[in-house]
Amino acid sequence: MRILGIETSCDETAAAVVANGQEIISSVVATSADIHAKFGGIVPEEAARQQIKSIIPVIKESLTASSIKEIDSIAITVGPGLIGSLLVGVETAKTLSYLWKKPIIPVNHLVAHIYANWINQNPPPFPALALVVSGGHTDLVLLKKDCVIEWVGGTRDDAAGEAFDKSARLLGLPYPGGPAISTEAEKYISKNPRASLSYFPRPLVEEENFDWSFSGLKTAILRGVQKQDNLKKETPRLAAEIQEAIVDVLVIKTQKAIDKYKPKSFLLAGGVAANKRLTEKFSQVLGEVEFRVPPPRLCTDNGAYIAAYAFYNYKPTSWKEIVPNPNLTITGQV
């Protein structure tokens, strides 16, 4: 079965054709990140405008290796995300569904991130604990079996990706902040491999819950930045400190959940899962638990995991019933 997956929840316009939930036939991603970089963060109206420009060329290119006849259904992200961006993908998918007479599979973007770990491999052993760390969300969930999801914990304020993005802005680094901070941090760590990196606080790590809070970290970083006489010179060190603080709290709290739920596998997902330091630290502490993390190009937003998840959570729906939901949660029904 070939599914065309379409993703337009934020600043990426993406389409991919995936066979049987595993084999990527094509995957095309256009991003408007460069435009937002000038403003230090996403400008929703501009993101929506760019979605309109890119959607048809991106879908067209994703269909160069498959005829429309070979496509069995269309998977579309219905939420969460920016309403203007979501509407572009949803209305395009509905139009194509009507014209081509193919069913639509509505997809929860957050759960779909986790299913990047099913691409090119068999489903992981269950129960699986999954941590989704993206630009807008930080969610820890337990998958008892395929598509059966229970909430475990999450952030009380900012998302992990947002913490990277906002910290980068304070340091004068470009959007998206995660890759920029990671590159600067790498410069410092390669020269100082034994540095202790404990300058910033690790909020909530002593608490017996699976929650995170990143907004306090932002204030601490602001103070740390304001103290510097030569910010440019200190940027690699501060970037390494910021990255370590975010990585540490993610790893420490997840480890507590692993001790409690004793999953057979741990699945990392979302844009922040592309962070090398994060995956290194997880691999050091996971022991017997099978660790999966998608390759970086499948961590950030794309159409392939949207199509992959739709294969495993196959709910053909008429175009008339598809509506975007910007506030959809990871356990919410589409």
Ligand code: KG4
């Ligand atoms: O999943 P994603 O592509 O989009 C959302 O659904 O939000 O995640 C984007 C987030 C941004 O906050 C970006 O800074 C972060 O992922 N990110 C990273 C890295 N690559 C992307 N954060 C840390 N290290 C990275 N290498």
Ligand code: ZN
């Ligand atoms: Zn995402």
